[in-house]
Amino acid sequence: MTLPVPVGIARRETEPGRPPTIEIVWSDGLTARYSPRLLRDACPCASCRETRAAPVVRPLLPVLEPRDTLPLAVAGMTPVGQYAYAIEFSDGHTSGIYTLDYLRELAERVTPA
Numbered sequence: 001m002t003l004p005v006p007v008g009i010a011r012r013e014t015e016p017g018r019p020p021t022i023e024i025v026w027s028d029g030l031t032a033r034y035s036p037r038l039l040r041d042a043c044p045c046a047s048c049r050e051t052r053a054a055p056v057v058r059p060l061l062p063v064l065e066p067r068d069t070l071p072l073a074v075a076g077m078t079p080v081g082q083y084a085y086a087i088e089f090s091d092g093h094t095s096g097i098y099t100l101d102y103l104r105e106l107a108e109r110v111t112p113a
């Protein structure tokens, strides 16, 4: 059995003023829309996985970095070989390599389009 692969990747505008979502059409017909926030929160790089695994300590009055107040956007997606995409975010984070398997797994978590 062949695993589904993306046959189309596009940016889709949702509402004015909100960053576009990433739409992936899979070879088995599933269309999934990924919000930049979902992708960023699911970043598989070592440092983000460590951050997620660490106990969350939230200050009572969180100090927002200026970049935290801007809507997060996907700045670019670059194919890595045949099996993955490197995703660049507008907050400057570029170390996440999203394998097709992982993107597919995330697709199950997002609302089907």
Ligand SMILES: [Zn+2]
Pocket: 043, 044, 045, 046, 047, 048, 049, 093, 095, 096
């Ligand atoms: Zn990361």
